[in-house]
Amino acid sequence: MYSKMMMYRGEAQEVDVREQLLEQYYMEIFRYCYGILRNRQDAEDATQEVFLKALESPQLAEIDHKSAWLYKIAYRHCINRAKRNKLLQFIPFIESAKEDTTSIEEDFELQTILQQLKVEERALIVLRIVEDKSFDEIAIILSITAATARKRYERxxxxxQKIIKRGAFE
Amino acid sequence: MKEKITSFEDFAQRLKEESMQIEPWKGIVVQQKKSCFIKIKIAPSLVMLFTFLFVTSTVVAAFSLTNLQFFGKDEQPMLNMYEMTEEEAKPHFDYDEFMGKHRGLLKRLREDLANDQYLAFLDVEAYEALGESALTYTQRPKKFEDFSQIPADFSPPFLLKEKLLGEIQFEELTYMYNYETRVDNLAQSMYQEALRLNVPYITTEHKLNTTKIDYISLMYGGFDFEYGFQITIQPVSDTLHTTENLSHYTKVVHEGEEFYYSESDQTLLYVHQTQTEQYLLEIRQTIVMADAKDKIPLEKLLAIAEELIP
Structure with missing residues (x-):
């Protein structure tokens, strides 16, 4: 069901809003999802699900800060996806992304460090380092205060640094 | 060959470099005519994240940082859960790294396994570095997404419900059989065979003990509900070692029963004893709220536990 504004704008404009959203943010959100999930296929699926959810949203046309809104959806979606698939295992190996990263130059060292972070921590790292977001923007996306975002990032x-020092990947 | 990461700055730089190489395979997918987005493929991928690795052991670690102790109603200790020290956890992380490169292969091998078979997998290099513990056992998890399809002879040590608290719908059951029929000196003989054949890894197939279940996972709720839960049950001896951070768990006594609760992970742990076994039950809220401050009340997790425990 669409909002009044959407109905007033009509179908053609609605298509524009959607296409614009996809063109403008698809890559960013894909990169973000990949950073959290560390698996290309999962990131592809997650990005499509995020946009499916966003484009079906009745509030789409009314959202002012679409970027933050999309990151927010992606954050929830990726965390849920990762957590729901988390299994207590008797077979202690991490399924890294080798099979799914054929065009990405393999970086086992980086992968090993990231695998030792929680999904929520990877989300914060990607927002700050890859997406170059300010702590104010991160605060909106993660529904925390900017001070908390900064504190968490420092931690x-x-x-x-501790993981690097420990050299678990040596 | 990449330079070794020696600082946080190196790490940040490498992460940036990697992100510049990433592009989606499928590109942007929009169906123009109907102005709706087409979801091409939602593959049910089994992402195994081992942030919560348990290793059963009867040996008590001398220098564990934190431990959780579960006592029964008769004040007798039931389970000690120990957080591994960094030193203890290191071989597990090393093992994870060795096995990471075989992820795709193991996934494919699992898919070809019969229901009553398990696979023993040995990486030659990992064995040389880690010894016997490099031997991996894997099986195809048994999965049911329709409650009515759950086999009638599936008898878990708890009450299996189609709805939790009368409203949160069952989504998925996964279970795995016991590897009891393990073969003595298997790692060593597989290693010798791999050397003889001059192969980097080797596999053998064996029969599972299908009369015993080692791991159960239940999913309830999801995006259409206010909450989503994963409930896992596994038999435990009197000691568990884990790589998980246990410091944020607090003891909760509810109607004479002891639980451990982590507010940050929204997780409740409980040990359930039957006449023959004891089980560790973990109830985890899996849906992230729109407002991160909006945590699930502990009372709700306790109410779920009450529903499950016979």
Whole structure:
């Protein structure tokens, strides 16, 4: 069901809004999903599901900050996807993304460090480092305060440094 | 060959470089005529994230940072859960790295396995570095998405319900059989055979003990509900070692029963004893709320536990 504004704008404009959204943000959201999930196929699926959800949203035309809104949906979606697939295993191996990253130059060292972070932590790292978001923007996406975002990021830096120092990937 | 990562700055740089190489295979998919987005493929991919790796053991770690102790109603200790020290956890992370490169292969091999078979997998390099613990056992998990399709002879050690709290709908059951019929000195003989054949890894197939279930996962709820839950059940001895951070768990006593609750992970742990076995039950909220501050109340997790425990 569409909002009044959508009905007033009509079908043609509605298509424009959707296409514009896809063209403008698809790559960004895909990169973000990949950063969190660390698996190309999962990131592809997640990105499509995020846009499916976004484009079906009755509030689409009324959203002012579409970028933050999409990141917010993607964050929830990827975390849920990762958590729902989390299995307590008796077979202790991490399924890394080798099969799914044929065109991405393999970086096992990077992969090993990222695998040791929680999905929520990867989301924060990707927003700050890859997407170059400010702490104010991160705060909106993650529904926390900017101060908390900054604090968490600093803590994460320490954690990554510890992993590097420990050299689990040597 | 890439340079070794020695600092956070190196790490950030490598992450940036990697992100520049990433492009979706499918590109942007829009169906112009109907102005609706087409979901091409939602593959049911089994992403195994081992942030919560349990290793059963009867040996108590001397230098564990944190532990959770579960006591029965008779005050007798039932289970000690120990958080591994970094030193203890390192071989597991090393093992994860060795096995990471075989992810796709193991997935394919699992798909070809019969229901009552399991696969033993040995990477030669991993065995040389880690010894016997490099041996991996894997099986095809048994999965049911329709409650009515669950076999009648499936008898879990808890009450299996189609709806939790009368409203949260069943979504999926997964279980795995026991590897009890393990073969003695298997790793060593597989290693010798791999050397003889001059192959980097080797596999053998064996019979599962289908009279015993080692792991159960239940999914309830999802996006259409206010909450989503994963409930996992596994038999445990008196000691568990984990790589998970246990420091944020707090003990909760509810109607004489002991639970451990993590507010940050929205997880409740409980040990359930039957006449012959004891099980670790984990109830986890899996849906992230729109407002991150809006956590699921502990009472709701306890109410679910009450529903499950016979």
């Amino acid at each position: 994460l830096k320490g954690k990554v």
